[in-house]
Amino acid sequence: MNVILFGPPGVGKGTQGEKLATEVGSQHLAMGDILRAAVSQGTEAGVAAKAYMDAGKLVPDELVVAMIEDRIIADEGRSFLLDGFPRNVSQAESLDRMLALHGLSIERIVFMDAPEQNLLDRLCGRLICKACGFGFHRHYSPPRNSGVCDRCGGELYQRDDDREEVIAHRLEVYREQTAPLLDFYKGKDGFRCIDASGEMHVVYDALKEAVEG
Numbered sequence: 301m302n303v304i305l306f307g308p309p310g311v312g313k314g315t316q317g318e319k320l321a322t323e324v325g326s327q328h329l330a331m332g333d334i335l336r337a338a339v340s341q342g343t344e345a346g347v348a349a350k351a352y353m354d355a356g357k358l359v360p361d362e363l364v365v366a367m368i369e370d371r372i373i374a375d376e377g378r379s380f381l382l383d384g385f386p387r388n389v390s391q392a393e394s395l396d397r398m399l400a401l402h403g404l405s406i407e408r409i410v411f412m413d414a415p416e417q418n419l420l421d422r423l424c425g426r427l428i429c430k431a432c433g434f435g436f437h438r439h440y441s442p443p444r445n446s447g448v449c450d451r452c453g454g455e456l457y458q459r460d461d462d463r464e465e466v467i468a469h470r471l472e473v474y475r476e477q478t479a480p481l482l483d484f485y486k487g488k489d490g491f492r493c494i495d496a497s498g499e500m501h502v503v504y505d506a507l508k509e510a511v512e513g
């Protein structure tokens with residue numbers, strides 16, 4: 301089953317998406333992770349994307365559409381969970397064209413939402429492992445040893461765009477460019493909406509029910 305997860309920054313797309321994809325055996329295609337990997341590898345796309353990401357702006361559509369298409373067709377037989385793509389109506393239209401071209405379809409589109417105060421608390425406290433990319437939170441899911449990844453022992457860091465002033469801009473970009481996707485997807489088959497303001501396990505149960513129900 302192919303799934304789209306969308307919602308505001310910090311709502312839990314990455315945390316829940318990775319868990320669900322692992323459980324059902326799908327590939328977790330997280331646009332932000334794909335872009336951050338391109339930046340750290342210094343690829344042409346990564347170099348072009350970096351300034352947009354640091355400023356909390358969307359990377360140009362043509363760049364992200366090409367990157368996600370590469371990933372989808374690289375493993376065409378395998379189901380996927382898209383997290384952070386599409387992020388505006390034009391990307392959603394490109395995705396529809398791309399799926400039609402490859403004879404693929406999306407079975408569930410899940411919108412995750414939470415009040416802004418939850419989003420701010422989550423983003424300000426997020427910590428990520430430099431080595432394996434696993435996410436922690438200073439208060440809500442702290443590592444056993446401060447600054448060290450439980451999974452691999454890697455060093456934890458704060459994302460450059462998780463500074464307060466950049467977070468405010470990302471939320472503004474979300475309201476202006478990504479929120480209109482709700483109207484685009486609302487009437488489509490497979491559209492579901494979940495409350496992502498609760499504790500992680502509660503949100504995960506709601507997500508599973510939305511995807512499987």
Ligand code: AP5
Nearest residue numbers: 309310311312313314315331332353359384422426437500
């Ligand atoms: P991206 O990495 O996709 O960032 P985002 O959408 O802003 O989402 P986040 O990763 O910040 O949040 P999330 O919802 O995944 O939350 P998480 O699970 O980590 O994109 C980064 C940048 O790349 C963009 O700004 C843009 O420049 C560019 N980009 C990406 N996609 C693009 C596209 N399609 N087009 C153009 N540009 C694009 O959770 C956050 C924290 O909260 C964690 O610490 C977690 O532990 C904690 N947490 C999660 N759930 C809970 C809970 N229920 N209770 C308590 N804590 C929780």
Ligand code: ZN
Nearest residue numbers: 429432449452
């Ligand atoms: Zn790690």
